[in-house]
Amino acid sequence: LHCPRRVSSLSLLLQRQKRPGPQLRQTQEQMSRDVCIHTWPCTYYLEPERRWVTGQLSLTSLSLRFVTDSTGETLVSFPLSSIVEIKKEASHFIFSSITVLEKGHAKHWFSSLRPSRNVVFSIIEHFWRELLLSQPAADASAPRTRGKELTGLMAGSQKRLEDTARVLHHQGQQLDGVMRGLDKMESDLEVADRLLTELESPAWWPFSSKLWKTPSETKPREGVSVKPSCEPFGKEEVLIQIPAIISHRTESHLKPGRLTVLVSGLEIHDSSSLLMHRFEREDVDDIKVHSPYEISIRQRFIGKPDVAYRLISAKMPEAIPILEVQFSKKMELLEDALVLRSTRTSSPAEKSRSVWHAASGLMGRALHREPPAGDREGTALLQMSPPALSEADTQELTQILRRMKGLALEAESELERQDEALDGVAAAVDRATLTIDKHNRRMKRLT
Numbered sequence: 001l002h003c004p005r006r007v008s009s010l011s012l013l014l015q016r017q018k019r020p021g022p023q024l025r026q027t028q029e030q031m032s033r034d035v036c037i038h039t040w041p042c043t044y045y046l047e048p049e050r051r052w053v054t055g056q057l058s059l060t061s062l063s064l065r066f067v068t069d070s071t072g073e074t075l076v077s078f079p080l081s082s083i084v085e086i087k088k089e090a091s092h093f094i095f096s097s098i099t100v101l102e103k104g105h106a107k108h109w110f111s112s113l114r115p116s117r118n119v120v121f122s123i124i125e126h127f128w129r130e131l132l133l134s135q136p137a138a139d140a141s142a143p144r145t146r147g148k149e150l151t152g153l154m155a156g157s158q159k160r161l162e163d164t165a166r167v168l169h170h171q172g173q174q175l176d177g178v179m180r181g182l183d184k185m186e187s188d189l190e191v192a193d194r195l196l197t198e199l200e201s202p203a204w205w206p207f208s209s210k211l212w213k214t215p216s217e218t219k220p221r222e223g224v225s226v227k228p229s230c231e232p233f234g235k236e237e238v239l240i241q242i243p244a245i246i247s248h249r250t251e252s253h254l255k256p257g258r259l260t261v262l263v264s265g266l267e268i269h270d271s272s273s274l275l276m277h278r279f280e281r282e283d284v285d286d287i288k289v290h291s292p293y294e295i296s297i298r299q300r301f302i303g304k305p306d307v308a309y310r311l312i313s314a315k316m317p318e319a320i321p322i323l324e325v326q327f328s329k330k331m332e333l334l335e336d337a338l339v340l341r342s343t344r345t346s347s348p349a350e351k352s353r354s355v356w357h358a359a360s361g362l363m364g365r366a367l368h369r370e371p372p373a374g375d376r377e378g379t380a381l382l383q384m385s386p387p388a389l390s391e392a393d394t395q396e397l398t399q400i401l402r403r404m405k406g407l408a409l410e411a412e413s414e415l416e417r418q419d420e421a422l423d424g425v426a427a428a429v430d431r432a433t434l435t436i437d438k439h440n441r442r443m444k445r446l447t
Contacts, residue, residue, distance in 0.1 A: 130314035147393030
C-alpha cells in the first residue's frame with residue numbers, strides 16, 4: 001500500500017495563509033500528514049452481500065482502512081477519532097475476530113488476522129487510546145484559529161528545542177566526566193613512570209624500601225579522585241518516557257509497556273513497570289527507524305543470540321529526535337522512515353533560526369498585509385476583514401520566539417564549548433597513548 005508522506009506543519013500553515021479554503025481543505029491537509037504505520041492481511045465481512053472479502057487492513061496515524069486484494073478498492077476507511085469501541089469477539093461462524101464500533105452504530109468485523117489477532121488488536125488499541133488522550137474534550141468542539149494553530153506549532157518547536165538543549169547539557173556533563181577520567185589516567189601513568197624508573201635504576205637489587213613506599217604516597221591522590229566519581233549527578237535523569245507496544249525477537253508476541261530514554265542508556269519496562277531490559281549507552285549497536293512510529297534496538301553478541309527489541313508507539317516521533325542526539329552514529333533510517341530526514345537540521349541553533357525567521361515573516365505578513373499595487377478593491381476588503389492574528393496571539397508568539405532565540409544561543413555556545421572539550425579529549429588521549437606505548441617498551445626491556 002502506498003502511504004502518503006508527512007508534510008511539514010509549518011508549510012501547511014503557510015499554504016493556508018495564502019489560500020484559505022473550506023473545511024474540506026483542512027481534512028485534506030490532515031490526510032497529507034497521515035503516515036502508514038502497519039498493514040496486516042485479513043478478511044472483512046461485507047454485510048450487504050453477506051460474504052468475507054480478503055484484503056489488507058492498514059493502520060495510519062489518523063485512520064483505519066481496508067483495501068481488497070482483488071480490485072484494490074477501499075471498502076472501509078474511517079478516522080480513529082470516530083471509533084467508539086474496539087473488541088475481540090467470536091461467534092459460531094466468526095472466529096478470532098476484531099470488531100470496531102463507529103459513531104452512528106456502524107460495526108465492522110475483521111477476521112483471519114495475521115500474524116495473530118492479539119498483535120493487531122494491541123497495536124490498533126494503542127494508537128486509538130493515544131489519539132483520544134491527545135485530544136482535549138474542551139478544544140474538540142471549538143474551531144482553532146490560525147493564531148492558535150501557529151502558537152501550537154511554535155510551542156511544539158520550543159519543547160523540542162528544550163529537549164535538545166537538555167540532552168546537550170547532559171552530553172557536556174559526560175564530556176567533563178571523560179576529562180576527569182583522563183586526568184586520573186594521566187596521574188596514574190605518572191605513578192607508573194616513577195615505579196618503572198625505580199625498577200630501571202641499579203639500586204633496586206637489594207629491594208630498597210622506596211619501591212614499596214611509592215604506592216602509599218599516592219594514596220591521597222587516589223582518595224581525592226573518589227570525589228569526582230560521585231559528581232555526575234543526574235546521570236539517571238529521564239529525558240523522555242513514552243508508552244509503547246514491545247516485541248522481543250518475534251513479532252507474534254507483543255505486550256504493552258514503555259520506553260524510557262536516560263542519559264546513560266535505554267530502559268524497557270512492561271505494563272507492570274517491571275524492567276524487561278536495560279541497554280547501556282555504549283552497549284547499543286544499532287537503532288533502526290522503520291517508520292516515524294516504529295524502531296528496533298539491537299545489542300550484538302559473539303557466540304550467543306543478539307538482544308533485539310522492536311517498539312511501536314504513537315509518541316515515537318517525540319522520542320526519535322532525542323535518540324538521534326544520544327545515538328547519532330548508531331541511528332539508521334530505513335526507506336519508510338526517510339520522511340524524517342526532511343525535518344532534520346544540522347544543529348539546534350540553525351533549526352531554531354529557521355523557525356524564528358519563518359514565524360517572524362508569517363507574523364509580519366499577518367499583521368501588515370500589503371495588497372498588490374493598483375488593487376483598490378482588495379485594499380478596501382482587506383481593511384474591512386479582521387486581522388489573521390489577534391493581539392493576544394501576537395504577544396504569546398513573541399514571548400515563545402524570544403525564549404526559543406535564547407535557547408538557540410545557549411545551545412550554540414554549549415556546542416562550541418563541547419567542540420573545545422572534544423579537542424582537549426583528543427589531545428589527552430594521544431598523550432596517554434604515547435605514554436602507554438613508552439611504558440610498554442620499558443617493561444619489555446625489563447623482562
